[in-house]
Amino acid sequence: MTRQRWRTARWVLLALLVIALVSTLGTYLTAPRPGGLMEAGSTSPDGAHALVTLLRDHGVDVVVAENLDGVAAAARPDTLILIAQTFFLLDDDGLNRLGELPGDRLLVAPAARTREQLAPTIRLDGSVQFGGQPGCDLREAVTAGDVQFGISDSYRSDGDLSVTRCYDGALVRFTESGRTTTVVGSSDFMTNAGLLGQGSAALAMNLAGTHDRVIWYAPQRLEGESSGEASLLDLAPSQVGWAALQLCLAVALVAWWRGRRLGPLVAEQLPVVVRASETVEGRARLYRAHRARDRAAGALRTAALTRLLPRLGLGRNAAPSAVTAAIAQRTGRDSGAVLFGPVPGTDTELLELAHQLDDLERQVAQS
Numbered sequence: 349m350t351r352q353r354w355r356t357a358r359w360v361l362l363a364l365l366v367i368a369l370v371s372t373l374g375t376y377l378t379a380p381r382p383g384g385l386m387e388a389g390s391t392s393p394d395g396a397h398a399l400v401t402l403l404r405d406h407g408v409d410v411v412v413a414e415n416l417d418g419v420a421a422a423a424r425p426d427t428l429i430l431i432a433q434t435f436f437l438l439d440d441d442g443l444n445r446l447g448e449l450p451g452d453r454l455l456v457a458p459a460a461r462t463r464e465q466l467a468p469t470i471r472l473d474g475s476v477q478f479g480g481q482p483g484c485d486l487r488e489a490v491t492a493g494d495v496q497f498g499i500s501d502s503y504r505s506d507g508d509l510s511v512t513r514c515y516d517g518a519l520v521r522f523t524e525s526g527r528t529t530t531v532v533g534s535s536d537f538m539t540n541a542g543l544l545g546q547g548s549a550a551l552a553m554n555l556a557g558t559h560d561r562v563i564w565y566a567p568q569r570l571e572g573e574s575s576g577e578a579s580l581l582d583l584a585p586s587q588v589g590w591a592a593l594q595l596c597l598a599v600a601l602v603a604w605w606r607g608r609r610l611g612p613l614v615a616e617q618l619p620v621v622v623r624a625s626e627t628v629e630g631r632a633r634l635y636r637a638h639r640a641r642d643r644a645a646g647a648l649r650t651a652a653l654t655r656l657l658p659r660l661g662l663g664r665n666a667a668p669s670a671v672t673a674a675i676a677q678r679t680g681r682d683s684g685a686v687l688f689g690p691v692p693g694t695d696t697e698l699l700e701l702a703h704q705l706d707d708l709e710r711q712v713a714q715s
Contacts (some may be wrong), residue, residue, distance in 0.1 A: 350517070350579045355601070369390075376483070377530055378708045381687035384434060384566070385432070386456065386566040387568055388410070388679050392539035393415070393539060393540055394540070395576060396538060396564075397540060398540045398543050399538055399540075399549075399553070399556065401550050401600065403553065403556055403557055403562065404481055408556075408559075408562055409560060409561040409562070409712035410564055411564065413565045414567075415567070418565075419446065419563055420456050422687065423450055423451050423563060424450060425470065426560075426715065427450070427451040427559060427562070427563055428451060428556070428559035428561070428562045428563070429446070429452070429563045429565065430457040430460070430556055430564050430565065431455050431458070431565050432457070432538075432565070433458050434566055434568065434635065436570050438459070438461060440461070449551055452527055452679060453467075453528075453529045454529075455500070455530070456532055456535045457533060457534055457535040458531060463531070464543045465529050466508070466529070467522075468583070469505060469506055469509045470504065470506055470510070470525060471499055471504065471505075471506040475503075477616045478496070479497035479498070479500070480515060480516070481494055481515075482519075483513075483515065483516065484515075486512050487554075488551065488554035488558065489514040489519060489551065492547045492550040492551035493550045494546055494547050495545070495546065495548060495550075496545050496548070498534055500532075500533035501534070502516060502517035503518075503533065504517055504520075509524060510522065518532065519531070520531070530611065532555065537551060538552040560666050583604070593652070599685060602691075620652045632644070636695070637672045639692075641694075642691045644698060645692055645701060648702055648705055649687055649688075652705045652708070653671070653687060656709060656712055657671070659712055659713065660675065660712065666685070672687070677709070678712055678715040679708075679711045681708070685692065686705060687708075
């Protein structure tokens with residue numbers, strides 16, 4: 349019989365272990381990954397994890413560059429460099445370096461300094477657009493159709509260069525010196541939250557997926573600054589993990605070994621039976637020893653109300669005025685001072701209160 353129980357318990361423990369492992373893995377994989385604006389790995393509303401995942405699912409090789417060195421190492425003439433404006437994309441040297449790299453560009457909500465360095469042939473049109481129909485023959489925009497950008501800057505050409513304007517200038521594209529540059533005035537439609545908007549996902553995919561390889565550059569820290577994301581586990585030696593695993597295994601074995609020494613539960617009778625009257629008297633003595641007449645009076649009044657309210661047809665949360673009115677109607681007696689009056693000042697007054705509560709209950713019961 350004992351062996352059969354052990355076999356059953358073993359399978360139960362194994363099932364619980366599998367459930368715990370699956371739950372832990374699922375929690376880890378689905379846990380939100382906070383981050384900054386347009387950060388490729390961020391699952392926050394302002395992140396771009398969803399768009400990056402969609403691009404990779406459609407066969408686009410997305411190279412996430414954490415710094416300018418990463419962008420320079422991955423840049424090629426057949427590559428699209430997506431540059432998302434953040435608070436850390438302000439250095440003139442860095443912008444000049446980006447301008448010298450090969451490949452087409454997609455500028456997302458560029459600031460004035462970024463636009464002047466990487467797209468000097470366009471300028472702000474002085475209006476704010478909210479999207480709508482493309483109004484152009486650009487394939488990416490025509491395929492996406494109606495798109496709601498949210499608040500977006502509008503652009504126009506600053507010279508004789510031919511510029512394709514879509515969505516009243518919220519999206520522009522031009523080709524200069526063999527390089528195609530696309531500028532979009534808002535990043536909202538490309539974020540995790542914005543992709544749910546009408547036409548947003550289609551336009552974002554069309555703009556970022558024009559090449560088989562895209563370099564995603566949305567700097568989240570100043571150039572040359574450490575990420576500062578190393579945890580205590582990252583700084584610990586690699587042997588620490590194995591030592592912790594062995595310690596957990598040893599604890600589990602000791603618990604299993606000690607657990608087998610415990611027999612089945614045995615029901616035992618209580619050695620002493622205490623009568624209810626003795627419990628009441630004991631509590632009364634404690635109240636008296638500590639002169640807790642307020643607690644004693646409160647207990648007496650609460651018990652009396654608990655028995656009176658059902659007889660009066662009232663609920664547990666009835667107002668004091670409703671209780672006294674119902675008692676007065678049944679007995680003709682004003683019970684406000686008895687049920688809701690002040691705390692007795694002496695033991696004699698407490699005893700008198702108990703007698704009054706008994707009389708009040710008897711009158712209500714007999715009415």
